[in-house]
Amino acid sequence: MRFPRTTTTALALAAAWLGLPAAAQAQEPEQLDFFGDFRLRAESSHKLQTTQDRYRGRLRLRFGADYQATEHLKVGFRARTGNPDDPNSPHQDLGGTGGGAFNSFEFNLDRAFVRYDPDWAEGFSFTGGKFARPGFRNPVYGELVWDDDVQPEGVAFTYACDGEGSMSWDAYLGQYILLEQSGAAMAEDAWMLNAGAHARMESGSDSRFDAALNYYFYGDTTPDGNTTILTGDNAGNALAPGGKQFASEFGILEPVVAWTYLGMDQPLTLSGEFLLNTRAASGVGDQGWAIGAAWGQTKAQGDSKFYYQYSTVEQDAVFSAFAQDDHLLATNHDSHVVGWKHQLAENVGLHIWGLISAPNEVPAGANDDNRYRFRIDLNVSF
Numbered sequence: 001m002r003f004p005r006t007t008t009t010a011l012a013l014a015a016a017w018l019g020l021p022a023a024a025q026a027q028e029p030e031q032l033d034f035f036g037d038f039r040l041r042a043e044s045s046h047k048l049q050t051t052q053d054r055y056r057g058r059l060r061l062r063f064g065a066d067y068q069a070t071e072h073l074k075v076g077f078r079a080r081t082g083n084p085d086d087p088n089s090p091h092q093d094l095g096g097t098g099g100g101a102f103n104s105f106e107f108n109l110d111r112a113f114v115r116y117d118p119d120w121a122e123g124f125s126f127t128g129g130k131f132a133r134p135g136f137r138n139p140v141y142g143e144l145v146w147d148d149d150v151q152p153e154g155v156a157f158t159y160a161c162d163g164e165g166s167m168s169w170d171a172y173l174g175q176y177i178l179l180e181q182s183g184a185a186m187a188e189d190a191w192m193l194n195a196g197a198h199a200r201m202e203s204g205s206d207s208r209f210d211a212a213l214n215y216y217f218y219g220d221t222t223p224d225g226n227t228t229i230l231t232g233d234n235a236g237n238a239l240a241p242g243g244k245q246f247a248s249e250f251g252i253l254e255p256v257v258a259w260t261y262l263g264m265d266q267p268l269t270l271s272g273e274f275l276l277n278t279r280a281a282s283g284v285g286d287q288g289w290a291i292g293a294a295w296g297q298t299k300a301q302g303d304s305k306f307y308y309q310y311s312t313v314e315q316d317a318v319f320s321a322f323a324q325d326d327h328l329l330a331t332n333h334d335s336h337v338v339g340w341k342h343q344l345a346e347n348v349g350l351h352i353w354g355l356i357s358a359p360n361e362v363p364a365g366a367n368d369d370n371r372y373r374f375r376i377d378l379n380v381s382f
Contacts, residue, residue, distance in 0.1 A: 036063030037381040041091065045328060046372040057094035064111060072119055076131075078111035087150045088325040110151050128155045134172040136198035136212035139258050140271045140292030141309045141337055143324035145216060150322045152176040152194070166202040171195075179223060179230065188223035190230065192216065206263040211256070218250040218319060233321035235330035238284045248286075248316040249279035269294040271309075275317045285314025285332070285361060298343045305341045310334075314360055326353075328371040332360045351377040 041058040048054065064078030082090035083106065092105045113129030127134075130153045133146055142148075156174035163169060172195065179190035196214035203209075221230045222245040231244060238247035258271040272291045280286035292309030313323075315332040323330045327337075335357040342350045355373040362368045 031068040032065060033068075034063065034065045035382070036061070037379060038062075039091075039380075040378045042376045044374050047369055048328070048371060049366060049369075056096060058091040059094065060090045060092070061107075062090060072117050074115045074117075076111060076113055076115070077109060079107055080110050081105050081107055084108040088147045088322070090149055110149075123160050125158050126155070127158070129153070131156070133194065134158050134174065135194070135196040135214050136170075136210065136256060138256050138271050138273050138290065138292070138309075139210075139260075139269055140294050140307050141290070141311075142256075143326065144273070144288065144290060144311055144313060145214070145252060145254050145275065145318050146322055147324045149325075152192075154191075156194075166204075167199065169197065169199040171197040178218070178221075181223070188220060190221060190223045191219045193219070207259065207261045210258040210260075214254040214256070216250065216252040216254070216319070221246050221250065221319070230321060235320035235323070235325075236315065236332050237320045238281065238315055248277065248281040248284055250277055250316070250319045251279040252277050252318060266296045267294075275313065277317050280316045284316045286316055288313035288317035292337075296341075298341050298349060301343050301345050303343045306339070307341075308336070308338045310336055312360055326373075327355055327357050328373055329357055329359065333357050334360050347381045349379045351375070351379060353377070 037060075039058075039060040041060075043056055043058060045054045060081055062078060062080040064076065066074055066076040068074050080090040081092045087110070090110070109130075111130055111132070113127055113131040115125055115127045115131075117125045130151050132148075133150070133152050134156055137148075138144070152174065154174060154176035156172060158170065158172040160170040161168065174194040176192045176194060177189070178192055181189060194214070194216050196212060198210065198212035201209045231239065231246065234246070239245065240247045253276045254273060256271070256273040258269060260267055260269045270291075270293050273289065275288035277286040288311065290309055290311035292307065294305060294307035296305035297303050298305050312334045313331050318331050320330040327333060327335050329335075335355060337353070337355050339351065339353040344350055353375040356370050357373075358368055358370045359366065
């Protein structure tokens with residue numbers, strides 16, 4: 001695809017401002033890649049504590065593009081369905097979200113970023129804007145602390161190194177903006193720091209071992225000048241008397257390990273992770289853990305994958321506003337998740353998923369009955 005001379009000149013000027021070498025500045029744009037996916041879901045939720053059983057159809061549509069402006073500079077975006085005030089979910093309820101009566105669905109921009117990979121610092125990259133959070137995740141189910149649908153805003157630096165022999169590793173550091181305030185007197189901003197490192201060790205062609213440590217530090221979740229935006233997104237964390245501030249601060253350590261055996265017809269993965277909020281208030285649950293296993297793969301038509309994970313998450317072990325929303329409880333839960341994925345065609349997959357979950361600590365006046373959720377997804381990528 002050829003672009004007008006004015007576009008090429010503007011990109012060259014931007015490249016010069018970033019300090020790109022002359023050869024990269026002169027290079028014409030090479031690649032514009034579009035991508036997307038569609039999901040149709042049937043879901044039922046049972047034994048809910050305050051409402052009757054729920055049955056609903058849902059859908060998700062996402063599409064985006066990556067533009068390789070130069071050899072070292074990429075710009076990307078992604079748009080999606082869903083409520084713009086709910087970053088955890090890009091899904092629309094059929095007959096529900098949007099008011100029902102066949103109202104149109106909302107469509108929002110959830111990624112817009114620039115990424116710079118300097119040739120003078122091999123392995124390093126810089127990303128700024130709104131983008132996918134970097135870092136290694138639990139390969140069986142990796143959203144206990146951070147929902148994959150939540151796209152942070154700010155900057156991130158990453159580094160990857162192949163190392164020597166069978167060893168490779170990577171690391172990242174991100175500074176994210178949670179809330180920027182400009183109009184209120186004595187207003188303060190809310191921010192977070194996210195950092196981590198991951199190492200992979202391979203034993204021939206038969207197995208590999210992954211070990212990672214992620215850290216999530218929230219600077220101020222109830223900043224002066226605004227005490228409602230982040231607490232309004234609370235999905236289970238303890239609140240201080242009055243209900244306008246979180247009882248705990250949040251500095252979450254998340255070590256993750258995974259072992260994959262490749263010496264059979266299908267790969268076998270065993271995983272585990274531990275959660276610890278080092279800044280939790282006294283007397284509030286601050287820990288969690290998960291163990292899981294996966295068998296199979298979904299690389300080609302006819303492939304199947306089975307997986308299971310058990311997790312227990314105490315009330316303030318995670319910051320619930322950005323934790324997963326697949327479970328009926330974002331935090332304070334003991335949960336079993338089981339699933340089966342089957343690749344119907346190259347770009348078409350079926351996913352059947354089930355959850356059994358119960359409160360880890362039962363609030364006064366509530367009961368400890370299990371909650372249940374079942375899903376069937378048809379996923380199409382393009």
